[in-house]
Amino acid sequence: MNFFEHQAAARRGSFRLVVLFSLAVLCIVLAVDAVTLLVTGSVGATVAATVATVAVIGLGSLYRIASLRAGGAVVAAQMGGTWVPEDTRDPALRRLRNVVEEVAIASGVPVPRLFVMEQEPGINAFAAGYSPSDAAIAVTRGALDRLNRDELQGVIAHEFSHVLNGDMRLNIRLMGILFGIMMLTLIGQRILVYGRAGRSRDVSVVMLAALVALVVGGIGVFFGRLIKAGVSRQREYLADAAAVQFTRQTSGLAGALKKIGGLPAGSRLDDKADAEEISHMLFGQGRAAASWMATHPPLVARIRRLEPQFDARQLQALELRWQAQPPDGLAEDIALGLAPAPASPPGLPPTRQRMAVTPAQVSGQVGAPGEDDYQHAHELVEGLPDTLRELARARATAMPLLAALLLDADPALAARQRQALVAHCGEAMAVHAFELLRQRLQALHPAQRLPLAGLAFPALRQHPRPQLDAFLAAIEAMVHADGRVSVFEYCLSRLLQVQVREALDPSRHARFGRRKATGVRAEFATLLAVLAQAGHPGQPQQAQRAYLAGLQRVLPRDHLPYAPPDDGVRALDAVWEPLDALAPPAKQVLVEALVDAVSHDGRVGVAEAELLRTVCAVLHCPLPVMLEQR
Incomplete structure (x- = not known):
């Protein structure tokens, strides 16, 4: 599954989420109506209960969604994350920042904000936000202390997969929606805590109402966990696979998963409320759950996808070894020669070098660094x-x-x-x-x-x-x-x-594009003309051929003449928003057309490659730092 297919799947996931949410609300309302009708026998009271229940769920979801509007950093801070300064000198934090910066640059996205959950000894992490520009990545103190650099890189690459593929946006919306359907449980809990102070007769009525709210709210909790499990599990396998594709080695990610299985703290979050709300966003299972309601695949199954010969008994051996001496990530770095990172000579291509590219190869690299x-x-x-x-x-x-x-x-x-x-x-x-x-x-x-x-x-x-x-x-x-x-x-x-x-x-x-290519013909033509002219300066005939090649790929039945705009790059001001709203499959074709326009002869220079990367980034199709054929 490539970047554009991931984006399309995330968009479909949003629709499924709305359907599942509606079914959950319907079940909760029917349960409330049944209890109300049984107790009061009044149809009017039942209608009022329906309205009140829908209002509570709706207002709860709207409240939580509004509280998350500021994006990824707010989620990380609410979950107990401490911001990591850009100029930190702490060795563990500096290592984390170096890894994240390199992964971000390789992916072609902005460096996200970094947070550490200092009070969490388990090995875990999550990415939150509406888009890569808003992304925040949080890791636990246990991940910093226990993972070596390769393992930390595997975890970060896993989280970047969620950043690149639109999973973060779905996750943060899921937080808001699920808060609403769990509202009755929260109300029941609060009533039980604070409702005992009244008169005895009032207390009994209040307690009964609280128990009803908890029982009916249990339906919301059940559906919430079921929705999270259905949304999260398969995406975790995909994120593991993407991390391996990115790092080109399985030992780092597999090593992190083995340490989760072999250490007492595992991936558990000690703050149970936080673990429940963000369980679908985490790298590892944040709380205990029945297997059919778990938000993550079984740990051994994840490891076996990376190392098919892995035996679960190895975790027991690791557990015994680490009981005497828990792993130290920084010490392992030194022993493995991973820290400090050896200085590398700059691998910069000559400014006049031309690289061989094809449209399909470049579109395949979008959101898929290696x-x-x-x-x-x-x-x-x-x-x-x-x-x-x-x-x-x-x-x-x-x-x-x-x-x-x-x-x-x-x-x-x-x-x-x-x-x-x-x-x-x-x-x-x-x-x-x-x-x-x-x-x-x-x-x-x-x-x-x-x-x-x-x-x-x-x-x-x-x-x-x-x-x-x-x-x-x-x-x-x-x-x-x-x-x-x-x-x-x-x-x-x-x-x-x-x-x-x-x-x-x-x-x-934050949005998933839905427009089709036929609705933005003029914008396509303008962007292709500007890029064709930029890719072939002083060569109008070559530029025209490049433009027509790009147009043929994206609009094969249209005949729009090559007409570079008189105001040059300023004409692009009007094209970005309509083109950015394209559906993922149409964006894939657009990227391939842009490659045709910039490199009609199948080769691009360094300047053209950087121009192509910049244009794609504006259109939220991040390209890695290398465009050469692999």
Whole structure:
């Protein structure tokens, strides 16, 4: 199953979730009606009970959904997560951040916010959020302490599969919906706790009402667990497979699962309320449950999919060994030669190198990084000067660094961009941005610009909304300061706008596309024309052939003439929203058409590859750092 099939499955999952929720509500209402009719014998009272029950469930779901509107970081914090600073010096936290940054860059998505559940000794993790721009990943203290780097990488790769494939969005909506159908149980519990203080006659009535609420609410709990089990189990197998595909080795993920099975704490979360609510989001089973209601496949079954010859008795041997000496992840890193990570020479391609690509190969790489992408991401990060990495991770310097990436080489245009930056963000930021361009960024390899921007994104999100709004206005003004802005600079600025807006209002921008290609013909033609022209500068005939090749792939029955827009890249402002709303299968065809437009001869240069990656990222189709045929 590729990225687009995963997206389509997640969209179908949303529909199934609504159907299952409706059935659960119906069963709860029928149970309440039966009890009301039995006690009162009144049809009017039964109707009132129906209305009250639906209102309680609906308001409960709306309340929980509203409380989660701020996205992944809110979920992680509510579950007891402690934020991990970008500049942390703690060895375990630094290792976690390094692994996550490399995985994010290899995947082509922004670096997520990181949290640690300090009070949880079990080995577990989860990803939460509405989109990659809003994602947060939380790991338990047990995972940090007990897993070595390869095992931690396997767990993080598993969670990134949920980030890339739309599972997070479904999970966070599931939290809100299930809260509603469990409301009667919560009400019954509260009544039992606080209802004993009244008069004896009142207490008996209250206790009876509480018991009825608990019994009927048990139907909601039953359906809630059943829905979570049905939604979660198969996706865990898929996420395990994706993690192996990404890391190209099974030992890391299998080792993490074995430590869950061999250590007393396992993957259990000690906070039972948190474990219940987020059980469908976790890497491992967070609470005990009957096998048919478990949110995760059996542990041995997961390990055997990675190591077919695995014998369950091995877990008993590991348990006996670890009783005397529990595993220490950092110590294992040293023993295995995994820490500190050896410095690698930058594996950057020559700027004039041209890479062989095909449309099907590139669309197959969307949301599906491989081990070579991870290695290349590591090399890209290591190839960045230490000073640039520190600037990207620091809250005070992230904005001027990102602004500097968009400054044009033409002095006249750069002067206009400076005026725009001063007008919106002040003289100090403009001075800092130009200093960074002059001292640090002029020698930056084209393939390093997007990774550097990705590293800066977490620090950028720390700024308050008014400051971010002013910065985005400055970026917009810089891009439109002159018509000579390159397509890459335009798309990079657009990507920055998209990611920041989604991080500011995550639930507002969360959606699964449903439009068909035939409804966006003009937008297709505009985007293909701009990219064909950018991919074949000064070669109008080659550009026209590339445009027609892309159009033939996406709209084979249409005859839209090649007509590059007079306003150049500015014409793209009108295409992003309609194209981003395409259904997943149509997006796959769009990506393949874009490859045709950029590389009509089957090869792309470094600049064209980065342009293609940026355009795909704007359309929420993240491409890994390498586009070469594998």
